[in-house]
Amino acid sequence: xxxxxxxxxxxxxxxxxxxxxxxxxxxxxxxxxxxxxxxxxxxxxxxxxxxxxxxxxxxxxxxxxxxxxxxxxxxxxxxxxxxxxxxxxxxxxxxxxxxxxxxxxxxxxxxxxxxxxxxxxxxxxxxxxxxxxxxxxxxxxxxxxxxxxxxxxxxxxxxxxxxxxxxxxxxxxxxxxxxxx
Numbered sequence: 001x002x003x004x005x006x007x008x009x010x011x012x013x014x015x016x017x018x019x020x021x022x023x024x025x026x027x028x029x030x031x032x033x034x035x036x037x038x039x040x041x042x043x044x045x046x047x048x049x050x051x052x053x054x055x056x057x058x059x060x061x062x063x064x065x066x067x068x069x070x071x072x073x074x075x076x077x078x079x080x081x082x083x084x085x086x087x088x089x090x091x092x093x094x095x096x097x098x099x100x101x102x103x104x105x106x107x108x109x110x111x112x113x114x115x116x117x118x119x120x121x122x123x124x125x126x127x128x129x130x131x132x133x134x135x136x137x138x139x140x141x142x143x144x145x146x147x148x149x150x151x152x153x154x155x156x157x158x159x160x161x162x163x164x165x166x167x168x169x170x171x172x173x174x175x176x177x178x179x180x181x
Contacts, residue, residue: 047098054099058106071111078116083156086116090123091132100124115163122155 005012018040025033074082093100104117112120127148135144 046096050095050099054095054102058102061103061106062110065110067110070107074107074112074116076113076115078113082113082116083119086112086120087123087127087152090120091127091129093124093128094130097121097125113163114166115159118159118162119156122159123152126151126155 021033022037024030025037072078073085078085089103090100093103100121104120107120108114108117132144132148135147
């Protein structure tokens with residue numbers, strides 16, 4: 001238990017502060033606090049309702065798609081086709097960004113290059129088909145095409161820079177330092 005408390009100290013502190021904030025809000029009738037708690041509750045319920053489907057998708061990806069196929073199509077040697085595959089995968093997915101991180105982790109674990117992981121996350125945040133349909137409806141097709149033409153190259157450049165920054169030191173045991181646990 002002590003090991004758990006030490007390991008998760010910062011998370012527990014933040015959670016404790018939020019609980020104290022909620023209790024103080026309840027007793028002081030702090031209107032802004034009620035809005036914060038309501039937004040938290042709404043986001044939490046949305047996340048909890050989507051997570052089972054995300055875990056099913058990740059489980060199927062883990063079991064059905066061999067590592068060799070992922071490495072071949074999205075690994076370090078995939079080139080332009082790897083970028084295209086990541087953009088297509090990101091466009092076809094639905095949901096909030098917290099749903100993209102577990103998928104990105106599984107792809108990375110199966111051999112997708114760091115560059116393609118960052119491209120996937122960038123494309124997921126900007127060019128999902130459901131989001132594009134709303135954007136076209138409200139802002140027009142011309143705006144959506146121009147925004148995509150400007151943002152996508154930026155994400156690709158950032159992904160290339162991140163791959164150079166992380167280099168070979170980005171491994172499963174410790175992505176930050178590149179060393180063992």
